Amino acid sequence: MAATQGHPHLIIGAGIAGCALAFAFEQAGKPFLVLNDEVGDAASAVAAGLFNPITGSRFVKTWMAEEVFEHLHPFYQQWQALLGKTFYHPTPIIRPFGSIAEQNTAIAKTAEPDYATYIIATDLPNELQNLVEAPLGGMVFGQGGWVDVPTLMTSMHNWLWQAGRYQLGSISPSDLSEANGLVYWKEQPYQSATFCTGYRASQEPAFDHIRFSPVRGEIIEVQYDSVAEQWPNLAVSKGIYLLGTPGTNRLRVGATYNWRQPIPETSPEGLAELCSELDQVLKTTYQVLCHQAGVRPAIADRRPVVGLLPGCNRIGILNGLGSKGTSLAPWLANHLVDFYIHNKALPMTVSPDRFRKKQNPKQTI
Ligand SMILES: Cc1cc2nc3c(=O)[nH]c(=O)nc-3n(C[C@H](O)[C@H](O)[C@H](O)COP(=O)(O)OP(=O)(O)OC[C@H]3O[C@@H](n4cnc5c(N)ncnc54)[C@H](O)[C@@H]3O)c2cc1C
Incomplete structure (x- = not known):
C-alpha cells in the first residue's frame, strides 16, 4: 500500500x-x-444553490439532516478560505403558509424538540410586507442558505x-x-x-x-419594479423559491421539475409555470432577465x-x-x-x- x-x-x-x-x-x-x-x-x-433542512408542505427534516448540515457549514467556510472568494451565504428561509392545513402542520412542529433548533421565528419579517404575499403568515427557519455555485x-x-x-x-x-x-x-x-x-x-x-431518474429543471432571473424595496438577506420558499441578491431588486426564481423530457433546454411551458407561480407570491410587477435549464442527476x-x-x-x-x-x-x-x-x-x-x-x-x- x-x-x-x-x-x-x-x-x-x-x-x-x-x-x-x-x-x-x-x-x-x-x-x-x-x-x-x-x-x-x-x-x-x-443551480440556485439553496440548502434547506426543513422542506415540503409537511415541513419534514430532509434526509440525514443532522449529519449533512454538520458537514456543510465548516466545509464551505474552509473552501471559501482556500479560494479567497465569497460564495457561501447562510440565510434565514421564510416559509409563507399556503393553506390553513400547512399553517397547522407548521405550528404543531414548534412543539417537537427535534425541530426547535431549526425554527427562528413564528411570524414573518416586516421587510417582506410589500414584496411577498402571505395572508396566512408564515415561519422562519434557520440553518439554511444558498451557495453561489x-x-x-x-x-x-x-x-x-x-x-x-x-x-x-x-x-x-x-x-x-x-x-x-x-x-x-x-x-x-x-x-x-x-x-x-x-x-x-x-x-x-x-x-x-x-x-x-433524471429531472429537467428550469429557473429564471427577474428584476422587480419596486426599486424602493430592495431584497433583504432572506430566501423565500412557497412552492417555488425566491433568492435575492441583498441590496438589489433582482431575484432568482426556481425551479420546475420535468421527468418526461430530461434535456438541458429551456421550454415555453417551463417559463409559463415559473411566472404563474411567481405571480402568486410576488406583490410587484417584474421583468424576466434570464431563463436557464439543466438536468438534475436524480435516482x-x-x-x-x-x-x-x-x-x-x-x-x-x-x-x-x-x-x-x-x-x-x-x-x-x-x-x-x-x-x-x-x-x-x-x-x-x-x-x-x-x-x-x-x-x-x-x-x-
Ligand atoms: C434549475 C435547477 C435548479 C437547481 N437548484 C438547486 C438548488 O437550489 N439547490 C441544490 O442543492 N441543488 C439545485 N439543483 C440541483 C443541482 O444542480 C445538482 O444536484 C448538482 O448540480 C449536481 O452536480 P453534479 O456535479 O453531480 O453534476 P453536474 O453539475 O451536471 O456536473 C457534471 C460534470 O461532469 C462533466 N462530465 C460529464 N460526463 C463527462 C465525461 N464522460 N468525462 C468528463 N467530464 C464529464 C460535465 O461537463 C459536468 O462538468 C438545481 C438544478 C437545476 C437544474
Whole structure:
C-alpha cells in the first residue's frame, strides 16, 4: 500500500460533486487530478444553490439532516478560505403558509424538540410586507442558505488549473483498468478514479445497474419594479423559491421539475409555470432577465449513489445529488475520501449496488 501513496486520485467531472471531492482530497493532503469535458450542460452551472433542512408542505427534516448540515457549514467556510472568494451565504428561509392545513402542520412542529433548533421565528419579517404575499403568515427557519455555485465552480476551476490539477477531456469507465491496487488511464497509475459526471451517467452502460431518474429543471432571473424595496438577506420558499441578491431588486426564481423530457433546454411551458407561480407570491410587477435549464442527476429512490462499480476495487461513482447538490456534496465527498484513504465503510443507504440483489460487502452501516 505504501508504494501507491504518491499517485494521484482521478476525478472525472467538475460540477459541484467533482469539485467537492477535489476539495475533500485537498483537505486530506492527498494528490488528485480533475478531468472535465466542459460540454456546457452541467446542472451546477444553473443551480440556485439553496440548502434547506426543513422542506415540503409537511415541513419534514430532509434526509440525514443532522449529519449533512454538520458537514456543510465548516466545509464551505474552509473552501471559501482556500479560494479567497465569497460564495457561501447562510440565510434565514421564510416559509409563507399556503393553506390553513400547512399553517397547522407548521405550528404543531414548534412543539417537537427535534425541530426547535431549526425554527427562528413564528411570524414573518416586516421587510417582506410589500414584496411577498402571505395572508396566512408564515415561519422562519434557520440553518439554511444558498451557495453561489457558478462563482464557486469558476473559482475552483481556476484554482485547479493554476495548480496543474485540471485537464480538459472526456473519459468513460471502459477507458480505465485496474491492476495491483491501482487504476490505469493512458498507462498512468492513479490511486482511485471517481465518476462525478452528473445526469450523463444515466446514458453510460457501465452504470446500467443504477436506477437513474433524471429531472429537467428550469429557473429564471427577474428584476422587480419596486426599486424602493430592495431584497433583504432572506430566501423565500412557497412552492417555488425566491433568492435575492441583498441590496438589489433582482431575484432568482426556481425551479420546475420535468421527468418526461430530461434535456438541458429551456421550454415555453417551463417559463409559463415559473411566472404563474411567481405571480402568486410576488406583490410587484417584474421583468424576466434570464431563463436557464439543466438536468438534475436524480435516482429513482431519491437517494444519492456513492461507492464502487461492480467488480472494481478502486473505480467509483459520486452521483445522484438530485435537487440537493449543495447540501449533500460536502458530506458525501468526505465519506468517499475516508473510504479511499482509511478504508472506512460507506453508508449502505447510498450504495450503487442497492438496486441489485447482492450488496457490496465493503459498504456497511
Ligand atoms: C434549475 C435547477 C435548479 C437547481 N437548484 C438547486 C438548488 O437550489 N439547490 C441544490 O442543492 N441543488 C439545485 N439543483 C440541483 C443541482 O444542480 C445538482 O444536484 C448538482 O448540480 C449536481 O452536480 P453534479 O456535479 O453531480 O453534476 P453536474 O453539475 O451536471 O456536473 C457534471 C460534470 O461532469 C462533466 N462530465 C460529464 N460526463 C463527462 C465525461 N464522460 N468525462 C468528463 N467530464 C464529464 C460535465 O461537463 C459536468 O462538468 C438545481 C438544478 C437545476 C437544474
